[in-house]
Amino acid sequence: MTQNIFRSIFRRYIVITPILLVLIVAQMEEYSQLTTSGTFGAAIRLAIPIMLAGLGGLYSEKTGVVNIGLEGMMIMGTWFGAWGGFTFGAWQGVFIGMLGGALFGLIHAIATVSFQVDHIVSGVAINILAAGVARFLNVIAFEDIAFASSTASPRITGDIGKLTVPYLAGGQINGEETSNLFGYIEELNIFLVSDFAGLVLGFLSNISHLTIFALAIVPLSVFVLWNTPIGLQMRSVGEYPTGSESLGVNVYLMKYIGVTISGALSGLAGAYLVIAGTGIYLEGQTGGRGFIGLASMLFGNYKPFGILMGSGLFGFADALQLRSPKAVHGLLVIIAIFLFVLALKTLFEKKYIPSLISLVLSSGFLIWFLNSESIPNQFVYFTPHITTLIVLSFSNQRIKLPEKIGVPYKKGELN
Amino acid sequence: MNLAINTKNISKSYPGVLANSNVSVQIEKSSIHAIVGENGAGKSTLMKILYGMTKPDQGEIEVFNQSASMSSPKEAINLGIGMVHQHFMLAKNLTVLENIILGIDKPSIKNLGLKKYKKLIEEVMSTYSLDIDLDMFVEDLSVGEKQRVEIIKVLFRGAKILILDEPTAVLVPQEVNELFKNLNNLKQNSVTIIFISHKLDEVLEIADDISVMRAGELIDSVKNENVSKTELAEMMIGKSLPTPPPRSTETKQNKIIDIKSITSESVDGRKFFTDVSFSVFESEILGIAGVEGNGQKEVVESIIGIQNIESGEIFFNGENINNKTTRQRLESGISFIPEDRQLQAMIMDMNLTNNVIIGRQNIEKYKSNLATVKTKNAIKESENVISLFDVKTPNTNTLATALSGGNQQKFVVGRELEDNPSLLIASQPTRGIDIGAQSLIWEKLRQSRDNGLAVLLISADLEELIGLSDRIIVFYQGSTVKELSSDDVSPEDLGGYMTGLKK
Numbered sequence: 001m002t003q004n005i006f007r008s009i010f011r012r013y014i015v016i017t018p019i020l021l022v023l024i025v026a027q028m029e030e031y032s033q034l035t036t037s038g039t040f041g042a043a044i045r046l047a048i049p050i051m052l053a054g055l056g057g058l059y060s061e062k063t064g065v066v067n068i069g070l071e072g073m074m075i076m077g078t079w080f081g082a083w084g085g086f087t088f089g090a091w092q093g094v095f096i097g098m099l100g101g102a103l104f105g106l107i108h109a110i111a112t113v114s115f116q117v118d119h120i121v122s123g124v125a126i127n128i129l130a131a132g133v134a135r136f137l138n139v140i141a142f143e144d145i146a147f148a149s150s151t152a153s154p155r156i157t158g159d160i161g162k163l164t165v166p167y168l169a170g171g172q173i174n175g176e177e178t179s180n181l182f183g184y185i186e187e188l189n190i191f192l193v194s195d196f197a198g199l200v201l202g203f204l205s206n207i208s209h210l211t212i213f214a215l216a217i218v219p220l221s222v223f224v225l226w227n228t229p230i231g232l233q234m235r236s237v238g239e240y241p242t243g244s245e246s247l248g249v250n251v252y253l254m255k256y257i258g259v260t261i262s263g264a265l266s267g268l269a270g271a272y273l274v275i276a277g278t279g280i281y282l283e284g285q286t287g288g289r290g291f292i293g294l295a296s297m298l299f300g301n302y303k304p305f306g307i308l309m310g311s312g313l314f315g316f317a318d319a320l321q322l323r324s325p326k327a328v329h330g331l332l333v334i335i336a337i338f339l340f341v342l343a344l345k346t347l348f349e350k351k352y353i354p355s356l357i358s359l360v361l362s363s364g365f366l367i368w369f370l371n372s373e374s375i376p377n378q379f380v381y382f383t384p385h386i387t388t389l390i391v392l393s394f395s396n397q398r399i400k401l402p403e404k405i406g407v408p409y410k411k412g413e414l415n
Numbered sequence: 416m417n418l419a420i421n422t423k424n425i426s427k428s429y430p431g432v433l434a435n436s437n438v439s440v441q442i443e444k445s446s447i448h449a450i451v452g453e454n455g456a457g458k459s460t461l462m463k464i465l466y467g468m469t470k471p472d473q474g475e476i477e478v479f480n481q482s483a484s485m486s487s488p489k490e491a492i493n494l495g496i497g498m499v500h501q502h503f504m505l506a507k508n509l510t511v512l513e514n515i516i517l518g519i520d521k522p523s524i525k526n527l528g529l530k531k532y533k534k535l536i537e538e539v540m541s542t543y544s545l546d547i548d549l550d551m552f553v554e555d556l557s558v559g560e561k562q563r564v565e566i567i568k569v570l571f572r573g574a575k576i577l578i579l580d581e582p583t584a585v586l587v588p589q590e591v592n593e594l595f596k597n598l599n600n601l602k603q604n605s606v607t608i609i610f611i612s613h614k615l616d617e618v619l620e621i622a623d624d625i626s627v628m629r630a631g632e633l634i635d636s637v638k639n640e641n642v643s644k645t646e647l648a649e650m651m652i653g654k655s656l657p658t659p660p661p662r663s664t665e666t667k668q669n670k671i672i673d674i675k676s677i678t679s680e681s682v683d684g685r686k687f688f689t690d691v692s693f694s695v696f697e698s699e700i701l702g703i704a705g706v707e708g709n710g711q712k713e714v715v716e717s718i719i720g721i722q723n724i725e726s727g728e729i730f731f732n733g734e735n736i737n738n739k740t741t742r743q744r745l746e747s748g749i750s751f752i753p754e755d756r757q758l759q760a761m762i763m764d765m766n767l768t769n770n771v772i773i774g775r776q777n778i779e780k781y782k783s784n785l786a787t788v789k790t791k792n793a794i795k796e797s798e799n800v801i802s803l804f805d806v807k808t809p810n811t812n813t814l815a816t817a818l819s820g821g822n823q824q825k826f827v828v829g830r831e832l833e834d835n836p837s838l839l840i841a842s843q844p845t846r847g848i849d850i851g852a853q854s855l856i857w858e859k860l861r862q863s864r865d866n867g868l869a870v871l872l873i874s875a876d877l878e879e880l881i882g883l884s885d886r887i888i889v890f891y892q893g894s895t896v897k898e899l900s901s902d903d904v905s906p907e908d909l910g911g912y913m914t915g916l917k918k
Contacts, residue, residue, distance in 0.1 A: 224524060227526055227527050227529070228523070228524050228525060228526065228527055229519075229520035229521065229522055229523055229525065229527055230522040230523055230524055231527075232509075232513055232516070232517055232527060233517065233518070233522045234522075235506075235508075235509065235513075236506050236509060236513075236517050236518075239506030239507060239508050239509060240504065240505065240506040240507070242504065243504030243505060243506060244506070244517065244518065246488060246504055247504075247517050247518030248489055248518045249517065249518050249522075250522070253522075254522070400508055402508065403506065403507050403508060
């Protein structure tokens with residue numbers, strides 16, 4: 001029993017080691033920003049759009065359609081979200097943003113499923129089209145409105161609302177302040193306990209209602225995809241459409257549903273950027289988050305909670321970069337130790353060359369850490385991407401791709 | 416007599432082929448009924464009709480004494496007919512349980528009820544004494560286990576009649592025994608089993624009744640007790656054979672290819688062939704007879720170097736070619752017509768000119784001084800092939816996929832004969848093509864043989880084999896069991912050796 005626990009912990013070293021390292025490094029005064037509630041709160045806000053895009057990718061790819069158009073669908077989400085938010089109000093904006101994304105999802109489905117266009121070609125076309133359409137619509141819709149330009153929309157009306165849990169995180173009840181239990185613990189500065197309190201506080205205080213809505217989609221997706229008849233049919237279509245068809249599954253319909261949901265979730269991701277973030281649509285606002293969502297889907301090995309983890313990691317690195325460039329310096333030692341652990345592991349597996357490379361890189365990072373006070377700003381901005389890249393390339397897990405992903409399916413044809 | 420299935424005068428024709436002609440077969444309830452026949456005898460068509468995948472042109476089907484007309488597999492399933500395909504219809508990354516219940520519920524958002532289904536399936540499994548771990552991923556199952564999943568899948572849907580399409584083709588012997596045990600269990604639980612096969616030993620071991628098909632017709636249905644393997648082989652292969660046209664030239668004495676006791680086994684230790692020796696002389700066609708899967712395909716592949724051999728030597732024109740690469744072998748004068756033209760012989764999305772150069776881009780004719788191909792020569796070459804072999808195509812720029820099967824095959828044969836090879840390996844050179852193309856290819860093969868070419872011919876079509884070959888060697892279970900002269904071989908003899916009846 002205990003042996004099993006140890007074994008499963010060891011197998012998840014890729015997740016556990018960095019977390020432990022972060023906790024340890026955060027004990028140093030100068031790097032304490034690593035685990036404050038502020039950092040975690042920002043991390044969540046930054047992670048949600050990526051997570052939603054990743055979930056969008058999941059629905060599409062599980063039905064066998066590669067969706068590289070997530071970015072474009074997200075752009076539609078930002079614009080339609082802003083337009084809806086400006087015209088009708090915040091929640092209506094969320095809904096209209098989802099519709100905008102879903103519309104482009106539908107276009108992708110029509111192209112790839114009905115007309116058998118290559119999935120990558122269609123996805124690239126969606127990305128290019130969406131950028132153009134968003135600008136076009138922006139110019140038309142906000143022509144004579146103050147504070148709008150060709151690349152920006154006016155501010156949305158209304159507010160999505162925020163929640164701070166009373167008693168635990170100091171939220172208000174009937175206008176009265178309550179105790180802030182986790183805030184208190186965080187300030188005590190106890191090893192691990194305070195860090196953990198910071199994490200919980202990040203989830204409990206000042207959290208947008210839209211964030212709660214988005215987080216609820218994670219367990220919902222697990223339920224829909226793995227525990228309902230429609231989810232089973234959707235997954236089977238990505239695995240073996242010919243077999244599914246022979247059992248009476250409507251392959252085309254399932255693919256359409258998957259890709260359209262994919263568009264809707266990407267649209268939600270875009271709307272989140274606008275409505276829970278900037279409050280206005282800006283051109284280029286998505287900044288490649290759709291692609292990073294795709295990466296988080298791979299990192300999460302096509303599992304909703306894995307996607308949550310992957311996007312959380314990126315969000316954390318992004319938050320750190322924004323809030324405390326100094327703490328980023330602490331990441332260097334974390335990377336160095338992590339690579340050292342990896343070097344030892346590969347050495348035990350008798351893979352000498354990867355081991356040697358890890359060791360060299362590890363000492364490189366350590367030397368850098370010891371000989372510098374801070375990291376150049378240019379590198380700081382780059383932190384989230386490099387972190388994602390390092391973790392992705394070293395995670396070395398067996399990714400379970402759907403069997404027939406990217407393969408066009410024609411009814412009645414054996415393949 | 417209590418019948419599960421009764422067909423009356425079923426006929427089905429495809430363009431150019433009469434796949435089933437007046438087939439009337441009675442299948443008794445709770446029995447194992449085998450349908451045997453050579454490849455292309457019409458077994459599969461009959462099964463597709465019974466499973467609702469195709470509609471017969473005429474004829475009636477009765478299922479459990481009720482007239483039935485099925486237009487889709489779903490209707491067949493509702494009538495209690497289930498089919499286990501030779502290629503399993505299973506999704507690898509889903510669990511066994513998910514594969515079994517897929518498609519039973521309408522696509523709705525409610526709880527799947529995995530626990531409920533698990534209990535129901537376990538009941539079915541214990542009724543029929545079948546056993547499998549429902550929570551495993553299909554990916555991790557052995558071939559035999561996957562087959563069991565397919566059987567459970569159709570039984571769970573209420574099938575009372577089970578069609579098994581060549582179920583033993585993919586199994587190793589132990590798994591075959593396990594399958595037969597399971598099938599007998601099913602029979603005792605009043606399931607009717609239709610067992611399609613061309614392996615006579617297995618059929619005689621498991622079946623109660625045996626129906627033999629040949630060239631689209633049902634030759635006879637017999638009880639297992641009343642028939643011998645020889646009689647079955649005779650019915651299966653038929654007696655009539657065309658008289659081969661007399662040849663005017665003589666076989667020369669020098670050996671073109673000389674194979675000395677080669678042996679090969681697969682990665683998991685199964686033997687492909689053991690201790691095979693034979694040689695082909697100049698100006699001779701050597702036929703290889705054998706039921707599919709007895710090692711002849713692998714032997715041929717080892718000659719051109721696709722298949723590795725563990726021991727033995729191959730001499731080509733007196734030179735040991737064991738260590739030569741496939742390209743070196745092809746360039747030294749071996750030509751190869753693979754058995755699957757669409758998968759191995761041509762690239763379907765390339766035009767004919769490109770298809771003529773494939774694999775030959777290094778020979779003098781096509782090589783220019785730069786690292787490019789002399790397209791002009793290639794076009795001339797493909798025009799040459801087109802006119803010599805009467806390939807019906809608008810021009811050399813046509814994609815291979817636009818040609819009919821017969822024209823594709825003529826083009827392949829023409830291409831392979833073009834560079835005056837000294838050995839041609841022809842694997843199923845006329846499979847599935849029309850009669851016109853077939854006789855043209857036969858004629859060309861004879862001509863080239865008379866001009867000195869050595870041909871190694873592998874064919875499932877015994878008429879073709881006996882008609883074309885000068886000598887025939889028979890493969891059985893990975894060894895050559897007999898060498899015959901085609902002048903005095905009877906098809907019964909050949910069938911006997913092929914099925915291991917005669918030695």
